[in-house]
Amino acid sequence: MSDPLRLGIAGLGTVGAGVVKIVRQKAAMLETRSGRRIEVVAVSARNRDKDRGVSLTQYAWEDDPVTLATRDDVDIYIELMGGSDGPAKASVEAALKAGKDVVTANKALLAHHGQALAELAEANGAVLRFEAAVAGGIPCIKALTEGLAGNDITRVMGVMNGTCNYILTRMEATGQGYNALFDEADKLGFLEADPNLDVGGIDAGHKLALLSSIAFGTQVDFDAVELEGIQRVSIDDIRQAADMGYRIKLLGVARMTGRGLEQSMAPCLVPANSALGQLEGGTNMVVIEGDQVGQVVLRGAGAGEGPTASAVMGDVMDIARGLRMTTFGQPAATLEKSVAAQAAVAAPYYLRMGLVDKPGALAKVATALGEAGISINRMRQYDHVNESAPVLIVTHKTTRAALDDALARMSTTGVISDTPVALRIEQV
Amino acid sequence: MSDPLRLGIAGLGTVGAGVVKIVRQKAAMLETRSGRRIEVVAVSARNRDKDRGVSLTQYAWEDDPVTLATRDDVDIYIELMGGSDGPAKASVEAALKAGKDVVTANKALLAHHGQALAELAEANGAVLRFEAAVAGGIPCIKALTEGLAGNDITRVMGVMNGTCNYILTRMEATGQGYNALFDEADKLGFLEADPNLDVGGIDAGHKLALLSSIAFGTQVDFDAVELEGIQRVSIDDIRQAADMGYRIKLLGVARMTGRGLEQSMAPCLVPANSALGQLEGGTNMVVIEGDQVGQVVLRGAGAGEGPTASAVMGDVMDIARGLRMTTFGQPAATLEKSVAAQAAVAAPYYLRMGLVDKPGALAKVATALGEAGISINRMRQYDHVNESAPVLIVTHKTTRAALDDALARMSTTGVISDTPVALRIEQV
Known part of the structure; x- marks a missing residue:
């Protein structure tokens, strides 16, 4: 029997608690599938005493995620704190330098520092995976990186912010304006502490930058994503679009053009009868187009404890099974710096x-x-x-x-x- | 630099020719992504002289696929001949016994002999992968086996025979009966040599048996799939279903019930406004439901040169990258014999x-x-x-x-x- 695979988890919000529950409740199944026992050994969070619906007393507690990330008894460091810098970055770097594998759901961290972190992982023989950072439970990173690896990718699209899609679909359904639905989403707890991450398209833009790096073999370049939020979409726009057979979605589009890499995250009109047009509420969708496969559409829950924990566990199971992938689908040193081309492709x-x-x-x-x-x-x-x-x-x-x-x-x-x-x- | 990964391809129909083209035209990209050069070294087919739109003169030719499968210079044997027995089975067995990795698109072979072949692969340290056998270009085997490995799967569904979906959607669109559309599909070359493989649900049933093995950790049991074809679906049924807000699809459903594993491939009514209900023509869809992730929907081309070759190459790229998975998501010896439960779950x-x-x-x-x-x-x-x-x-x-x-x-x-x-x- 192999040694157990030992997890250290930093960040014990709903996703962290969800991962702990899966590891504990599905221990036998996970071991059967991967050939290794998987166990949590240590955890870290800001508040030790909060009730998380799952007992943590059997795990070592670390106040400092960097200490957690570098513990001798941690094989995989799971970073679920969020934030592009600060403790998240410091602890992921520390883990990779110590040769630990890292699984994270942190889109901001990778959108800003993905290239450096991928290089650091490879230099230390570690893997760095982030399925949970993009489109929640949908295994879209795996599909793009592995399943469709025989394709030249021609376009990647995604509706990847459930809060924006909720607001837009509720505007259409209720006839209420943006401000009313923003308030509704806020009351339901759907908004980030900084709502601009959601409604300004930043969160979804982070995700798009990660997808386009894999799709086109380029270094993550979030700064080149043309960002536009949904704040100026009015109920009139939604009605007019509907009259013409369209719906408005906060849509990410990435494609390689003759003039460079186009990445945009902006409200767009899409045909109402298309899969993207029919996407309701908080559900996410990723559309991948390859020269061989044609169009592949992936739909699923974009957030929440179960779906996000499912994605984290997909990465953990890969590592448990010895499936060790590069971060962005090819060695970090081979990722090219892209030339940013804003909306080079003509469109109505x-x-x-x-x-x-x-x-x-x-x-x-x-x-x-x-x-x-x-x-x-x-x-x-x-x-x-x-x-x-x-x-x-x-x-x-x-x-x-x-x-x-x-x-x-x-x-x-x-x-x-x-x-x-x-x-x-x-x-x- | 690693040694090149050498492919031997048996079966040079559109899919085989498509794989040759990808390996040749995308050599640099595949090497960048996988870290290994990938090359075809030998091929085999029934007719050596047929024009396949791609030159094969640079490859060794073998009349006998078993000889091809066991050549010293072949690392991966790619079986694209089809058929549950005969040369396909003999050559795959020979390859595995020789320790060669095998990639196949052969659903019939795996539906009938999957357990024995998975055991043979593991006994010889070889991998046996079959993404192209199920739902064409959709990377559904990978999603289920790897991406969603942290889930207890609760239900798997699929529309996985494009010919049947073509006939059913054309019946609704044209108002013509089954026989007229069967003839149309025949003229368009959409039907297998034995049309009952398509319209009798057998081909789709093979695919379902493979999905349910992975989903539920059970030995492939095609004989337990409750099979019903679309031959008796009338234009009246389609109209009546539409009146009630439904569409009729040849739908595969697998779920584990208290009484055992239910597997059925039969015409079903599904809500017209659901993703399954809206699936048109030859497109395939696989719906995976897990206790953590909820519902994940995957849509894409179910057949054709590009999509199927894309799936073959996904498996080849995994092997090139050293990602060596078990055939059905866990060691073959741990797959349980299932108890067949026919339609144990109540439904209208x-x-x-x-x-x-x-x-x-x-x-x-x-x-x-x-x-x-x-x-x-x-x-x-x-x-x-x-x-x-x-x-x-x-x-x-x-x-x-x-x-x-x-x-x-x-x-x-x-x-x-x-x-x-x-x-x-x-x-x-």
């Missing part, structure tokens, strides 16, 4: 703006688009509300650069009453 | 039958159901057609055993003009 756009009540206002907007080389697919103007007339425009395919040119031209016309909303229509 | 059923034109006929049918302990949710009788009156019944939840009892009682009433169609309504 949805535009909404308010026009002041002046003769010729609409013509000026149309002229601005024309001067930027953008042709109009549909345009609708509605009755004035508070001296501003809502105008909706769907363009034919254009680049983001041309669109920005048009928006700049419009801003000088003096007929636009507020900053236009511009949402890409993503072909899925 | 859809029934269609023809009644002869006699007073009291409908009452006799209702009485038969009542005597079997089955209560009726809805019942409709239509005008007589050719002296037979179509009757549709949706029952409340009942067991298959009770339903069979009711059907037996009905058959003695003398009022049923043909064998009733009985389809389970699966809650998804």
